[in-house]
Amino acid sequence: MMVQAPAETQTTAAPPPVVRPRRLRLSPAMRAMVRETHLRAEDFIYPLFVTHGRGVRQPVSSMPGVCQLSVDQLGATAERAASLGIPAVILFGLPAAKDPIGLENFDPAGIVPQAVRAIKAAAPELVVITDVCLCEYTDHGHCGLLNAGAFHLPEGYVLNDATLDILQRTAVCHAAAGADIVAPSGMMDGMVAAIRRALDAHDFQHVSIMSYAVKYASAFYGPFRDATDGAPKFGDRKTHQMDPANAREALREAALDVAEGADFLMVKPALPYLDIIRRVRDAFPEMPLAAYNVSGEYAMIKAAAANGWLNEEQAALEALLGIKRAGADLIITYHALDAARWLG
Secondary structure, three states: OOOOOOHHHOOOOOOOOOOOHHHHHOOHHHHHHOOOOOOOHHHEEEEEEEEOOOOOEEEOOOOOOOEEEEHHHHHHHHHHHHHOOOOEEEEEEOOOOOEOOOHHHHOOOOHHHHHHHHHHHHOOOOEEEEEEOOOOOEOOOOOOOEOOOOOOOOOOOEOHHHHHHHHHHHHHHHHHHOOOEEEEOOOOOOHHHHHHHHHHHOOOOOOEEEEEEEEEOOHHHHHHHHHHOOOOOOOOOOOOOEOOOOOHHHHHHHHHHHHHOOOEEEEEOOHHHHHHHHHHHHHOOOOOEEEEEOHHHHHHHHHHHHOOOOOHHHHHHHHHHHHHHHOOOEEEEOOHHHHHHHHO
8 A cells, every 4th residue: 555645745846947058058069059159269369489599499497388489490380370370479589688778679680570570481471469568678677667766766666758768669670670569568657659659650550559458467477487587686566567456447557558549458367357358348349359368377277287187178278268258359378379279
């Protein structure tokens, strides 16, 4: 004889769901049909570190897979990037010698002008972007000229307006070598307007400015400083790079650069600042927006993959997709070559 459960413990079968989102996840083809965000090789910008010498492919120990390259090695790398569908590279130069103002930064025979010409010869379809800053070129490792005790400022303080002249000369030098885009990264006030004036005065109206409009004083730059020997010899860069606690300030910085004539905006770093990427995208929907997936972000995935903790391909592509989903049009990433290959 079947015993019926007490009324208070009886259950009623739940009605079937009316809406079933899982129907749209049934197969790879179905998921592809409804995918909202797409990651492509055309979204990537590949950073290159260029140094003096011949036959140099010096690995950067904290960035596995990344090397300092001599100019004669750039052609093959540029051709490979172009063949994978990557549209642009960004150049960082290592000078032969450093000095207080970074003389090689604006030398027509300097390392970056040499690199620009080499890449244009090897892969003329590539867009060549040059970083415009002082930190890699100065013996003190800071992003501008330093105060020597005048102006009622602390000794060693980075002088804003005096630095603008060096940025102007550097941008014009790079443009004369054939750069398509110059990218000032020092977070000096008025840098975009100053560079735009200089470029236009030298008939480089066609050269674009990709401003590091929102660049935070981040702990994620360490491996990059290894790659460029660009760590500050004293102090830090908190007087000119942004406080990681601030978000509203990012919109003010971006608005100033738009008003000064920037053609692209950039947020750096990317992964810890996805909210900032989204805010900038929403505030300036008409502006092309880049995000820099910086050296520390790259190195963390590489280290975890080397220890077997993560699948590098899956983790890197997920991270890059997250940056794109947050609102970036372009991603500067050291994973560019691998990611383009993985995406097929």
